[in-house]
Amino acid sequence: MKKYLGKRILLSILSLIIVVGTVMLLVFTVINRNVIFQMDDTWNKKSNNDRIYYEYTMYSKYGYLDFTDYSNFLKNKYEPLYGSEYTKNADYKADKAAIQDENTYLENASVQEFIAQNEEKGFKATYVAPARAKSGKVKTGGNAYLLAVHEKSVFTRLWDYFTHLITLETTRDVTDPALTERYIRLEKDPYSGFYALVGSGTTHKYLLYVDGRFPFIHQNFLHLNIGTSYTRYRGQEITDVIHRPVGDQVKLKSQYPAKLGTDEYTETAIDFHSLTYNYNPRTASEEKQFPDQYTNYSYNYGGLSMIENSFVMGLIATLIAYLLGLPLGILMSRYKDGLFDKLGNAYIIFIMAVPPLAYIFLFASAGTSLLHLPYKFANAQVKITAYVLPIISMALPSIGGLMKWMRRYMIDQMNSDYVKFARAEGLSEREIYRKHISPNAMIYLVHGIPANILGCLVGAIVTERVYSVPGVGNLLTTALAGHDNGIIVACTLFYTTLSLISVILGDLLLAKKDPRISLTTSKGGGR
Amino acid sequence: MSENIKTVQNDFDFIDINSIQAEKITAPRYSYWASVFRVFFKKKINILLILLFVLLIACSFIIPAIIPYNSYENVTDAKTYNLTPGAAMEYFGGGFNLKWILGTGGQGNSIFAGIWASARTSLLLAVICAAINMTVGIVVGAIWGYSKRLDQILLMLYNTIANVPYILLISVLVYIIGSGFWSFVFALTVTGWLSIAYFFRTQVMIIRDREYSLASRCLGTPINRMISKNMLPFLTSVIVTFLATELPSYISMEVFLSYIGIGLSAEVPSLGKMIQEAQGVFMNYWWEFWPPVIIAAAITIILYVLGQNLADATDPRTHM
Numbered sequence: 001m002k003k004y005l006g007k008r009i010l011l012s013i014l015s016l017i018i019v020v021g022t023v024m025l026l027v028f029t030v031i032n033r034n035v036i037f038q039m040d041d042t043w044n045k046k047s048n049n050d051r052i053y054y055e056y057t058m059y060s061k062y063g064y065l066d067f068t069d070y071s072n073f074l075k076n077k078y079e080p081l082y083g084s085e086y087t088k089n090a091d092y093k094a095d096k097a098a099i100q101d102e103n104t105y106l107e108n109a110s111v112q113e114f115i116a117q118n119e120e121k122g123f124k125a126t127y128v129a130p131a132r133a134k135s136g137k138v139k140t141g142g143n144a145y146l147l148a149v150h151e152k153s154v155f156t157r158l159w160d161y162f163t164h165l166i167t168l169e170t171t172r173d174v175t176d177p178a179l180t181e182r183y184i185r186l187e188k189d190p191y192s193g194f195y196a197l198v199g200s201g202t203t204h205k206y207l208l209y210v211d212g213r214f215p216f217i218h219q220n221f222l223h224l225n226i227g228t229s230y231t232r233y234r235g236q237e238i239t240d241v242i243h244r245p246v247g248d249q250v251k252l253k254s255q256y257p258a259k260l261g262t263d264e265y266t267e268t269a270i271d272f273h274s275l276t277y278n279y280n281p282r283t284a285s286e287e288k289q290f291p292d293q294y295t296n297y298s299y300n301y302g303g304l305s306m307i308e309n310s311f312v313m314g315l316i317a318t319l320i321a322y323l324l325g326l327p328l329g330i331l332m333s334r335y336k337d338g339l340f341d342k343l344g345n346a347y348i349i350f351i352m353a354v355p356p357l358a359y360i361f362l363f364a365s366a367g368t369s370l371l372h373l374p375y376k377f378a379n380a381q382v383k384i385t386a387y388v389l390p391i392i393s394m395a396l397p398s399i400g401g402l403m404k405w406m407r408r409y410m411i412d413q414m415n416s417d418y419v420k421f422a423r424a425e426g427l428s429e430r431e432i433y434r435k436h437i438s439p440n441a442m443i444y445l446v447h448g449i450p451a452n453i454l455g456c457l458v459g460a461i462v463t464e465r466v467y468s469v470p471g472v473g474n475l476l477t478t479a480l481a482g483h484d485n486g487i488i489v490a491c492t493l494f495y496t497t498l499s500l501i502s503v504i505l506g507d508l509l510l511a512k513k514d515p516r517i518s519l520t521t522s523k524g525g526g527r
Numbered sequence: 528m529s530e531n532i533k534t535v536q537n538d539f540d541f542i543d544i545n546s547i548q549a550e551k552i553t554a555p556r557y558s559y560w561a562s563v564f565r566v567f568f569k570k571k572i573n574i575l576l577i578l579l580f581v582l583l584i585a586c587s588f589i590i591p592a593i594i595p596y597n598s599y600e601n602v603t604d605a606k607t608y609n610l611t612p613g614a615a616m617e618y619f620g621g622g623f624n625l626k627w628i629l630g631t632g633g634q635g636n637s638i639f640a641g642i643w644a645s646a647r648t649s650l651l652l653a654v655i656c657a658a659i660n661m662t663v664g665i666v667v668g669a670i671w672g673y674s675k676r677l678d679q680i681l682l683m684l685y686n687t688i689a690n691v692p693y694i695l696l697i698s699v700l701v702y703i704i705g706s707g708f709w710s711f712v713f714a715l716t717v718t719g720w721l722s723i724a725y726f727f728r729t730q731v732m733i734i735r736d737r738e739y740s741l742a743s744r745c746l747g748t749p750i751n752r753m754i755s756k757n758m759l760p761f762l763t764s765v766i767v768t769f770l771a772t773e774l775p776s777y778i779s780m781e782v783f784l785s786y787i788g789i790g791l792s793a794e795v796p797s798l799g800k801m802i803q804e805a806q807g808v809f810m811n812y813w814w815e816f817w818p819p820v821i822i823a824a825a826i827t828i829i830l831y832v833l834g835q836n837l838a839d840a841t842d843p844r845t846h847m
Contacts, residue, residue: 015687030703176767188579354824355779357786357802477787482703495692
């Protein structure tokens with residue numbers, strides 16, 4: 001069994017890599033890469049060569065290419081020679097100005113050195129000639145640039161992506177030579193009053209801590225880096241996007257780390273557990289607030305995060321669907337061809353045949369006009385009521401599906417020999433249905449349970465869009481519309497992983513529920 | 528007494544034994560397709576549904592030819608935006624006017640002409656996609672089920688692709704190859720056949736190993752006869768059942784993709800896009816939102832119910 005499971009997991013990982021690789025290959029080669037600037041304000045404000053330079057910095061940020069800049073090269077060349085005042089040096093100034101003349105720049109020794117040095121590394125020298133008006137004057141933002149560019153292949157990207165997927169924080173993470181103490185130790189956490197693992201030399205200060213937010217124990221050791229958003233959440237990490245609560249900032253009475261022990265309290269939304277290392281020297285005000293270089297922070301937000309919103313709603317809807325769908329399916333099979341069965345069948349046909357969009361809007365308009373429930377999530381006066389309609393809209397179709405299959409499998413089982421035998425033994429109909437047919441019919445439905453529960457993490461695309469729920473359901477669709485390649489790849493990874501896990505879990509659950517099914521042997525019914 | 532017997536004997540003629548006639552089985556004449564249609568039309572609802580469906584097809588092919596749909600025809604005249612049916616007919620000359628019977632949309636476009644032009648797109652899309660996917664799926668599935676060497680390769684392919692959520696696959700494909708009518712067809716068919724082929728592989732495998740197939744193979748039946756006489760009759764009802772769910776699913780898929788903003792391009796009228804355009808204002812301008820929804824639902828429900836009933840009728844067990 002273990003061997004079988006290992007093989008399954010290995011195959012799943014392989015197929016995950018193939019899928020993510022294919023999507024990457026398509027997204028990064030077929031799609032024109034400059035579509036990511038379509039809605040970029042910074043790009044719009046820049047003009048001429050500055051815009052080209054900005055494009056290169058963004059491409060490099062999003063992993064399309066690596067590049068080094070000529071001015072960076074000059075800095076590295078002159079700084080060791082003349083110290084921090086190197087910009088005032090005449091040689092430096094001459095070298096820097098050399099590239100501004102498109103006819104003579106190649107005669108400069110530094111430029112030649114730069115090109116030779118980079119071509120050795122496999123970088124291609126790219127000269128962006130100054131943009132001149134007809135008079136010969138350089139236009140705004142038209143200064144020349146000299147770059148050395150190395151295009152990354154999709155395979156390098158794929159390799160980088162999977163090797164940086166999970167990172168572990170160690171005390172060697174901070175490369176600042178100014179940092180002398182490096183440790184991870186258990187300390188009393190002044191913010192929770194409990195103990196916490198505190199690191200120095202790690203990116204985060206608090207590595208394992210307790211606070212009042214679900215799931216109460218938090219860690220910063222392991223980071224899942226599934227990618228960076230390009231256009232929609234400009235440069236934010238996607239795990240942060242789906243994990244950060246979507247409500248307003250919550251201000252609490254708290255103390256800065258340097259003020260601990262004094263009676264100086266501040267009303268602030270800063271989450272002091274989120275402190276990360278800052279390489280820049282502390283400013284005067286930061287000196288007063290923080291005892292060390294861990295001065296970067298994020299804020300406390302109220303409400304649920306995107307993924308929590310989707311998961312809570314999906315889970316409730318799934319529970320309702322199973323609690324109602326299965327008994328209704330059993331009842332339909334029990335009174336087959338009766339009125340209840342006919343009504344149920346009509347409902348099933350409605351759910352199966354009508355486009356989901358149509359009935360979700362039907363539920364929306366019925367719920368708002370008859371029950372006076374809030375329609376748009378953001379407009380809800382009482383937040384909890386906003387969940388009602390989306391949950392109903394998600395549960396009703398699932399109920400239909402479960403009813404359909406439960407009824408089908410129950411009817412298939414009803415003519416089995418074991419049922420006839422049970423009847424011959426004189427068991428009551430109620431007992432036959434409850435103890436004999438239902439458990440056997442359930443075998444077929446057990447396989448889908450993990451998929452349904454894990455599927456809640458993906459969110460519901462149409463429902464969330466109709467009710468404007470701040471959930472993860474539309475992460476992919478909005479990314480597609482906004483050319484956010486980072487999110488597209490991340491979603492591919494996320495969705496495919498979930499679906500692979502749920503298939504394996506479903507198989508295991510099936511084998512557990514039905515001892516006749518063996519996953520390991522290929523004999524006996526295996527086709 | 529004996530004379531009587533003699534006269535009776537004289538009334539009869541002896542006839543020879545006909546060995547050819549003796550081999551004939553005197554069962555009632557049975558024609559498969561005649562029985563299918565007899566069972567199918569016994570349900571009166573099917574006749575009604577067929578009439579409705581013919582009406583829908585006629586409308587969606589004739590009306591766009593008579594009243595051409597152009598969503599930008601009144602775009603310069605802001606007064607025509609979002610007019611109720613009454614106001615629209617009033618504005619465009621007064622009196623009864625079929626074109627404006629459902630009012631105008633957000634750009635002064637005719638809703639009535641729009642829904643029929645869109646319905647035509649949806650129907651064409653569904654029929655083309657279903658035809659391609661079903662043909663490729665059944666042919667590949669049949670070969671897949673028969674050839675054990677191909678099985679390994681195709682199973683690997685299937686396991687890789689089937690694990691990817693369908694929505695993800697379609698939407699990423701549409702995003703990559705663009706959103707014209709034919710690229711849409713391509714996105715829906717490039718992997719769509721695979722699940723159908725997988726389903727028919729299993730079906731073919733089941734029949735392949737049945738005793739009667741084994742017997743005919745032993746008797747030396749050629750493979751084309753095996754397919755046409757042993758397998759196809761068994762598969763007919765399965766194929767129709769599949770078709771009944773496939774056809775409406777493409778319409779739903781188009782509606783869904785257009786709704787989330789990656790559907791067909793702006794030049795192609797489609798039900799999904801009409802719904803998407805009107806969904807923001809569906810509380811106020813109901814006449815823009817409900818007609819495309821109702822048409823989409825009507826097409827899918829009719830196709831689904833007709834398909835299910837036809838599938839029931841093609842099952843020989845219902846013929847007795």
